[in-house]
Structure formats: structure tokens, C-alpha cells
Amino acid sequence: MICSCASSPTGPISSIRTTMADVHPVTHVIFDLDGLLLDTERMYFEVREKLCKKYKKEYTLEFHADTSGVRGLEACELIVSKLQLPLTAEEFYNQSKELYQKEFPSAILKPGAERLIRHLHSHKIPMAVATSSSRGHIELKFTNHQDLFSLMDHVVSGTSDEEVKNGKPAPDIFLVCASKFQDSPLPEKVLVFEDAPNGVLAARAAGMQVVMVPEDHIPEEKRSQATLVLPSLEVFQPELFGLPPF
Template structure:
């Protein structure tokens, strides 16, 4: 792997520990309405935008599923948990290293801009990313390459020279399809053989990513 000229990262489950809160909120919302969520269905949702999630819910619960009612309960439960949102271990150190190496960086997320701004502000990270690409900035979401291609375009860096950091299968596929040097930092989903085949390496955490970037710059 050559030294990257920019770093583009996912947000949920990569920079912030949102995925566990999202999971807890989903299971609680389902119980509240009378649905039984399963780990298998939830795992397929990780990293996806609402249209895909809605299709998975309908497929699992049937056409009678009141998806918008469930979505509203899910959002309400998540907001109640949001004050507990933690930054992922190593994220602050990684950003410090990117500053020291003068590497431009961006976020490529399936979440919306309001959520991204809120999470960044919660942990005093406002302005630490040169670009934020969120829902509404691209026509096709992950696993299509559009979010990552848009981020590279805004940074003015060839996608092949970008290091992409992801925690979800759908995100890894998006970054790899964009032609980026892709690294998976597993969160809820473990790295399987497909992911290993798409990534330049699997990192145990963001500290490992930081250490590798430092080593490549020496």
C-alpha cells in the first residue's frame, strides 16, 4: 500500500459508537410496537439508508408492517439514548496525526448533515474534517461508490490515492468500488473473507490505522 494523499472515513460505527445505540433503539422500538427483531435482520441493516432498511423490514415482517410507525418509534428511542454517544477509541488521536501529517480528510456517511454536525459538535470535532459528504449529496448511497467519489472530488484527490475507513460490509463495498485503499475497522460486524478480499488490511482499531500512517511517513 502506498502512502495515501487523503483519508475518507465513515461516521457511524467508525468515528462514533452510534451503531450500538441504533441497535438498542431498534430492538426497543420493535418490542414497543409488537414486532420481534432478530440479530440476523439487524446485521443486514448496518450501514444502510432508509429505503434499503424499509425493504428489509417489509421482507422480514410482511407487507402489513407499518414501517413509518416503526421508524418513528426507532428515532424516538435513539434520541433518548443519544446523550450517551461516545467517540470511538483512537478517533481523536487519528485526527491529531492527520493534522501532523497534513493529510486532508473527509467524512462519507449515509446519515444526514444535521446528525453529522450534531455528533461532531458533541465531541468538539467541528471543523476537524475538510469535507462532510452526507445523505442528499449523492444520487446513489452505499454500496454504490458515489459517497466516496463525491468526497474525493471535493478534496481534489484521485480516489486511488485515498485511504477509506469503514466498519460495515456495505461501506467497504462502497469504498472499494470507488477504487480506494480500503481498511475495515470492525465494529458490530466482524471481517469475513469477502471483506478481507476487498481491503488492504483489517485494523483492530483506529490506533492501528494511526500507527500505520505514521510508519508510512517515516
């Protein structure tokens, strides 16, 4: 059954959707990073758009949705192939990497991210981050948020951690991340937060529930696999998944 909620404590909400049959209590939480906790997807888009324009090619928001959540070099392979750029994926990756290193330290938190993380931590809910970013990029993004991200039990990198054999939309990163919790919870006891369609597919393939907070340009059909779709972390209600309410 699809349940639509017309309002929330913060005002009218028209894009909340949940498949009620899927919802059950969880004990652990895994967060994606880019576009979910940190406003870095905008940086990825702007850098890739800039590089593609240099070669007189258009990098659109619609195409960006297909590359979101994908490991860096794999995303560059998709871009170079689809747009037929006159360089290798490795060259595109290296050019973009230089620009990212300038941008990532200024990354800001997405609305509701800090409130939710500190709330879950205060109630001793185990939390972790699972991101396709490399360790080096993760550290840059954490520059102004070390205190907040120190509350995580661990951080798994889909690019740098050898245990993650396949990138999103494969389930590897979430299964590896869950296995690193002290009590190694069953997948059905883990709630994933994602913004990207590839991340949602990965979480579902791992047997986990997933709350999606998509950008406006993500089409409806790419939101359909999420357990819950929200316009912002600000309106998330933890008690729906058996977590302590705000």
C-alpha cells in the same frame, strides 16, 4: 499475499490482515462515522431491536450487519420487509428517529479515533467524513465533539446531499466526497476507513483502498474485500499507506 502481524505496540494482535499487493501510498483520507469514529452503531442496534420486539420480531446482530452503512429509510425498508413488520418503512423510520434524537447527543468516540484525526491534521493530511446519516443526525452526534470534527475539510451526508444519488454499497458517497477536496484526488490516492461491509464494498467500488475496523459479529467472509482489517484504530500504522507515522 496475505500478511498476518502477530504483535503491535499495544500488545498481541491476531486479527490484522492486509493484502499487500493492494497497498500503495495515499494523500487523502475519508472516514465513515457510525461505528468507526463514533460508538453509535450500538445505538442503532438497540433502537431497532427495541422497536422490533414491540412487534414480537427478533432483530439480530447478524441482520444488523446487513443494514449497517445503509441510508436510514432504505435500512428500514430492509427491516420491515425481512421481518414482515405490520407497518410501513416510513412509520418504522419515524418511530426510530424519535429515539435516535434522544440517544445521539451522548455519542462517544471510538478508541483511537481522536488520536488518529489529530495526528493526520497536524501533518496537514486532507480529511473528510462520508456518512449515510442525515445532516440533522450528524449535528446531534457531533454535540460533544465539535472541536474534533471541525478539523475535517468537509462532511458528506448520503441522505441529505443531493449529489449522492445512490447509497452504500454503491460508490457514490465516496466519489462525491473525494471530489470536494480542493485538489480532487484520484480514487487510488484516497484511503477510506470503514466498519461496515456495505461501506467497504462502496469504497472498493470507488477504486479506493479501505481499512476496515469491524465489530466482532461481522463474519469473516464480509471482511474479505478490505485492504486492511484491524481490531481497532488504536493499532493503525499510517506509514503502511505512505502517511506520516505516529
